[in-house]
Amino acid sequence: MIRAVERALAIFDAFDVQHQSLSLLEIGERISMPKATTFRLVNTLQRNGFLVRLEDQRYCLSLKILRLSGLVKSTLGIREAARPAMAEVCRATGETVTLNIRSGVERVCIDVVDTPSPLMTIVRPGDHVSLLRGATARLLLAYAGDEAIARIVAQSAAADKVDPTELMADLAKIRNQGFACTSGQRIPGVTAISVPIFDIKDEVHYSLSLTGPSIRMDPRLKEFKAIMLEAGASISAMMGTSQLPIAELELVAGSETKAPKKPVNGAVAASGTPKGSRRRAPAA
16 A cells, blocks of 8 residues: 555656656656556546546646645745754764755854764854855855855855865765765864755755764764765655655765766756656555
8 A cells, every 4th residue: 555655656756847748658757667557546646636638648737736735834844844854863863963044155054953962063053154164054055056156155265265166176076966074174073964955946045964073973974974865855855846866875875986876865056957857666
């Protein structure tokens, strides 16, 4: 039963702005679902009013989806969506988890789940930090878009004593791999991992970050990156993004010295254009 529900939901993910109507074959190909299963589930969704079959035998989402979207809780905000995942990440890692937003030339912490450990990084909601140093700041800057990046770098690089060429290369690397990781870049002895949170427009205005003493973080970096990528994808899904990664743990499974075969966690260009792909249906 659970697998059938997952497969039916995957069909909805086959549609996006560029693919507003699809044939049965196209639906199956976009979510890697067998033809027979696609036929059965698409017919079920059509009979129940979630899909419409057009005259050319292609399918599109019905207005029933629009009615349901109007019932989404209007007060659902980023803190409410992120808080359960933040608590789970803190429980799994034992380190401090923060939710952050880009504001002008700074990043601002808007929520924190503290580690119970007495040896901890002190982060408080309302803390303002330059966008040029640290995993959290650079992650947010990397997804700010070409215009904003150029303006912020021109405005702040000299004052922060940052090499613009090296910074731009680092931002490109962050977008390509879908996360940022630094050790001692802003605060000596502190390691941080930051992942983007995509919204319904597939844009990044928020980031989820994990920070802690390097002595505890560094030996478990692969494990922590996997946890963070999964948490970022989960929150992004709740915020309505279409960027659902095929395998957010791909980087951890492979060599960190090689570029991932596919973008992790919806890696995008500086302009914010997504380069990820659709959700795959569960295997039979």
